[in-house]
Amino acid sequence: MVFKCQEDSFLKHYTAKVVSCTKANNGFEIILKDTILFPEGGGQPSDHGWLNDHEVKNVVRKGAEAIHFVEVDQVPLQAGELVHQKLDWERRFDHMQQHSGQHLITAIFDREFGFSTKSWWLGTEDSYVDLDTKDVTKEQMETVENICNQLVVDCTAVSVKVYQPDDPALKTGALRTRGLPDDVSGPLRVVTIDGIESNMCCGTHVKNLAQLQAIKLLGVEKAKNKCLVHFIVGNRILRKLNECYEREIQFNNLLNGGPSSHVDLIKKLQTTVKAVQKTSKKLIAELAFQEAEKFTALSDKPRFYCLHRLDGASSDFINTFLRNAKQPDCFFFLTNGDDSGKGQLLLQGKPDDIATLGDAICKMLDGKGSGKGSLYNAKVNKLKEVWRCQKLIEEHFKAEISESETRSK
Ligand SMILES: [Zn+2]
Known part of the structure; x- marks a missing residue:
């Protein structure tokens, strides 16, 4: 199988031949000759999309194949027929922004402070990198965020190069193997952020850091043996800002005061409520x-x-x-x-x-x-x-x- 989604991350429509369509739990599993729907891997969740009119809500990698799940009762496709693939582009581009942003954040924490990334998670609200350190200071967060955003402003190029597994370039040490599934076969993809790092990865990425728009590090969450730095990238920042702004307007009306006085007004309210509760209990x-x-x-x-x-x-x-x-x-x-x-x-x-x-x-x-x-x-x-x-x-x-x-x- 050829993963068209990896060759060209920006392909939104594609026509491919059906290799097989077999009955599975709650629907059918479909394998195509090649696909633009990315199966989960490298920390990136699977794409959603359509095969003709059939909605695909899950794609998984099995060796060199991608299995598309379609939840229907009747046989949706026949082996040998051509099928029109359509990608849920909004979801994919969001994943590309968070995923490429993670590459950058990981690289800069490593370069500036020697904190390597043990694992990362792409969530529906925000994402995080789990750093190999006990804590990250506010100043360190600011430094990394500033460097990342400057690289976005500089329109730093991102490129993908495919190597054969026996290529000596893979053994120079400059290329890392983080995030690559064990059962991956065939050529290896190396993602390079110009002047920053090269990394083996099977995911989908932006072509230029400018497509990330911006990077926002939200905060550090410390748990047992974990130090999670939460972040959002690109459109998620706009979405979050919109939510915060709408909430701010509601608070303005409820508290009868502007954003800079919200904390003081709420503290005052809490004091009043406590006093009223005390009196009421006594009465x-x-x-x-x-x-x-x-x-x-x-x-x-x-x-x-x-x-x-x-x-x-x-x-x-x-x-x-x-x-x-x-x-x-x-x-x-x-x-x-x-x-x-x-x-x-x-x-x-x-x-x-x-x-x-x-x-x-x-x-x-x-x-x-x-x-x-x-x-x-x-x-x-x-x-x-x-x-x-x-x-x-x-x-x-x-x-x-x-x-x-x-x-x-
Ligand atoms: Zn990647």
């Missing part, structure tokens, strides 16, 4: 205490007591109330929630009453919880049904009261 505790006092002061102690509040989903009110409402024989039905109907349920009473009423009340309030002994706790979703639960409780205790009245007569 809720005081309120719960008052409610408990009111209950304790009742001369005729009720058999059951219901209290519902809409102060939010926190259980602070309920807990403070129960701690202070001293009445071991009373059955308490307490809820606290918000306008959406979500909240906390707490039942306290004699174990027999909890066992009889707990699950039924929890179900009526569309909750999830459980009871043990004299307590029942649940998170509920339908607080508007509390009146039904109250009715159930009233009936339960009415029966008990009339029973004891009958007994005492």
Whole structure:
């Protein structure tokens, strides 16, 4: 097979003969005489594209062949027929920018600071190189970024030369073997950034660093035995800048201030929120205490007591109330929630009453919880049904009261 994608990275349409089309999981695997769709390799993900009207979402390298996956039920192509290949150019050019940018970033970190690249990753949002060092300083990042962008401005040429595997030039040490798949066969491709480096690579590259537009190093992420320098190249910088700008406009409106004041305004907001939360917690505790006092002061102690509040989903009110409402024989039905109907349920009473009423009340309030002994706790979703639960409780205790009245007569 000839990889047309490697001979000419800028080819977007091509016609080639079908060599084979075989059934596979969820579709068919197609091999062509030559292809412009790049199979994954050298750290670069595979191209997307079309074979006639059939969408190709994955191409993999198997020895000297590229296998194109087409997800269809019916046989899409016959061996021997000519097929029109179309490349998803936007995706390919993006990969060429990130991939060629990685060559450059790797070369400059190596040349300037002796940090070699252990591996790299081309992601959907950003990419990174994993450098063989413990840390990279801000100044080192700036130096590399500046040199890379100057080489872009200088329109530095990028060229590809194909060598036979036994070519003595490959053994001079000037050509490196990083990123080359083990099962690659036939001629070897050497990618050269003029005056910077030569590197064996099977990927697709730009012809000139000017096509990278710009390089932005985003930051250093340190993990166990890893030092990842995240970066974006070319159109991704424009996309990122656009996202940041749109977010900035939203922040301007939300915070009622320009970008230079955003951090201060958010810090101020956080301080205010913390103070309000502290006050609110104190007020809720005081309120719960008052409610408990009111209950304790009742001369005729009720058999059951219901209290519902809409102060939010926190259980602070309920807990403070129960701690202070001293009445071991009373059955308490307490809820606290918000306008959406979500909240906390707490039942306290004699174990027999909890066992009889707990699950039924929890179900009526569309909750999830459980009871043990004299307590029942649940998170509920339908607080508007509390009146039904109250009715159930009233009936339960009415029966008990009339029973004891009958007994005492
Ligand atoms: Zn490459």
